[in-house]
Amino acid sequence: MGNKSIVFTGGGSAGHVTPNMAIIKELDKGWDIFYIGSRKGIEKELIQKINIPYYGINSGKLRRYFDFQNVKDAFNVIKGYFEAKIILKKLKPNLVFSKGGFVSVPVILAAKTLRIPVFIHESDITPGLANKISQRFATKIFTSFEEAKKFFPEHKTTVIGSPIRKEILSGSAARGRAFLGFHSNLPVLTIMGGSLGAKKINEIIRTSLPELTLKYQIVHLCGKGNKEERYSNVSGYRQYEYLHDELSDILAASDIVITRGGSNAIFEFLALNIPMLIIPLGLDQSRGDQILNAKAFQEKGYCLMLEEEKLDRETLMEHLDSIYKNKEKFEKNMKSTQKSSALKILVKEIEDWN
Numbered sequence: 001m002g003n004k005s006i007v008f009t010g011g012g013s014a015g016h017v018t019p020n021m022a023i024i025k026e027l028d029k030g031w032d033i034f035y036i037g038s039r040k041g042i043e044k045e046l047i048q049k050i051n052i053p054y055y056g057i058n059s060g061k062l063r064r065y066f067d068f069q070n071v072k073d074a075f076n077v078i079k080g081y082f083e084a085k086i087i088l089k090k091l092k093p094n095l096v097f098s099k100g101g102f103v104s105v106p107v108i109l110a111a112k113t114l115r116i117p118v119f120i121h122e123s124d125i126t127p128g129l130a131n132k133i134s135q136r137f138a139t140k141i142f143t144s145f146e147e148a149k150k151f152f153p154e155h156k157t158t159v160i161g162s163p164i165r166k167e168i169l170s171g172s173a174a175r176g177r178a179f180l181g182f183h184s185n186l187p188v189l190t191i192m193g194g195s196l197g198a199k200k201i202n203e204i205i206r207t208s209l210p211e212l213t214l215k216y217q218i219v220h221l222c223g224k225g226n227k228e229e230r231y232s233n234v235s236g237y238r239q240y241e242y243l244h245d246e247l248s249d250i251l252a253a254s255d256i257v258i259t260r261g262g263s264n265a266i267f268e269f270l271a272l273n274i275p276m277l278i279i280p281l282g283l284d285q286s287r288g289d290q291i292l293n294a295k296a297f298q299e300k301g302y303c304l305m306l307e308e309e310k311l312d313r314e315t316l317m318e319h320l321d322s323i324y325k326n327k328e329k330f331e332k333n334m335k336s337t338q339k340s341s342a343l344k345i346l347v348k349e350i351e352d353w354n
């Protein structure tokens with residue numbers, strides 16, 4: 001008997017890709033693995049880097065509000081659907097696994113018309129528009145948060161937590177510090193403004209460097225196109241657009257993180273017991289899912305949350321001081337939480353599929 005085959009999809013930002021990467025690495029050699037993503041999204045670079053055959057299709061942003069761009073995007077989604085159908089017909093996978101994001105919708109629709117089973121995973125407390133549309137076509141649905149379950153049909157939904165790339169958990173602090181050229185006299189503060197960066201967070205971090213660098217050595221993951229050369233020589237400050245393999249060592253070396261409320265990132269920090277200051281994406285720019293993620297983590301004592309509207313140099317320092325002072329309390333809360341075995345569960349679900 002030949003190999004079984006699986007098509008992964010998901011993209012737009014790294015949070016819709018890194019969980020797929022985690023699963024891909026763990027799947028048995030008996031699988032032929034393919035990926036369908038957008039033509040230009042971050043998923044293309046991430047997936048090609050791990051040498052998985054990649055198919056780019058047309059995709060359009062889905063909006064809840066009216067916009068003339070919707071008409072153009074609707075055409076793109078339809079085009080994407082036909083492209084996905086041709087690819088799926090050729091590949092004949094046993095299963096499609098989707099991590100959400102706009103590009104996944106045409107792929108799931110095409111899979112449905114070809115009667116290919118679909119698994120989806122939802123990372124946030126409230127489903128994104130893509131998974132909201134896709135859920136009725138899914139064979140099985142998995143969620144990171146318990147609170148998300150109620151948004152999906154009960155009979156096919158399981159709460160499993162967040163699948164985390166294994167390598168993220170096996171970094172070396174010493175290697176991380178060596179890579180950064182940091183000493184061990186000051187704690188390391190890492191800032192991850194979501195996989196695409198965060199403009200306001202980037203600005204405040206940079207204007208606060210005089211006071212921040214007195215207390216911390218700083219790693220700033222600022223997103224593509226957001227590096228600013230004039231800060232390159234600030235001592236104890238390193239900026240990167242995006243880190244790939246080095247990220248695990250950097251996180252192993254990190255004492256505190258400032259992060260957006262992206263689900264994958266915060267579950268990774270939880271798994272590593274790193275106290276967080278979460279500055280979620282606001283309601284003006286999103287459906288508010290990150291605020292809910294952050295609130296859920298704050299209630300469990302893993303983080304402090306600071307709303308973007310309240311973010312300034314003063315509140316930033318106050319919140320960081322408060323986290324640093326109570327660092328052990330946050331760490332204890334995180335350590336006493338049962339760690340998720342989501343990756344293992346998903347791999348088993350896929351391996352056991354017909």
Ligand SMILES: CC(=O)N[C@H]1[C@@H](OP(=O)(O)OP(=O)(O)OC[C@H]2O[C@@H](n3ccc(=O)[nH]c3=O)[C@H](O)[C@@H]2O)O[C@H](CO)[C@@H](O)[C@@H]1O
Pocket residue numbers: 013014015016018019123124192193194195196221241242243244247260261262263264265266268281289290
């Ligand atoms: C703006 C937006 O729509 N954000 C959503 C997006 O976030 P976003 O795409 O930012 O995703 P997450 O924060 O969930 O995950 C980011 C992923 O990128 C990785 N990473 C990041 C920076 C870096 O330099 N290297 C690296 O590997 C992180 O380790 C993590 O695995 O998807 C999440 C999961 O559905 C949602 O919760 C967020 O609301």
